[in-house]
Amino acid sequence: GVLRKIETVAPDIARYLKSLDQKIDLLGKAFLTWTNEMADQPASAVNLSASGMAFNAPEPTEIGTLLELKILLPFFTGLILYAEVVACEKLPTEGDGARVYQTRVNFQHLRDRDRDVLIRHVLQRQSEYLRKQRLERED
Structure with a gap:
């Protein structure tokens, strides 16, 4: 060939x-x-920004702990990010008695290209949300 x-x-x-x-x-x-x-x-709902994220976890994590996070965004965009735990709060116990801890992290040593991917993803999700709200108001 x-x-x-x-x-x-x-x-x-x-x-x-x-x-x-x-x-x-x-x-x-x-x-x-x-x-x-x-x-x-399993997929998990998170609150994601270009500088960090918040997510629910079944176990508490000590503030200052460094984590390696493997994130799979839509269209199989995968990121491996490093983050430091900045807060971990126990949420009220759910109906099934399961403990849940809201964990907040700040990304560390984020490469420019990874930050760009995160920013594009967040902007796309915000745009979808605003479009959905506008359509609901029109109905």
Whole structure:
């Protein structure tokens, strides 16, 4: 195919393209493994911003604890973020007697590209929410 034609004309470029192809395959396999791991986890509602998030957890977490958060946004946009717990409050016990702790974290060492993904996601969700409210008012 195309790669063979490139090999005859520019062998260095062909080697480079093969190397990139191998890296893409490795990333794809890693992503599939990570996605399968994430698929086993139930989806959770969170309050997300570009600087941190709040979520409910079954166990308390000490303030100052550093966490690795694996977040899967719509359209399989996956992020691995690091965060510090800044608050953890016990919520009133639910009807089934389960304890729930609202945990708030601030992201640490956030890469610009990850921050951009978060900002785009938050803006998209806000836009959907406002559109839904407008449609409900019109009805």
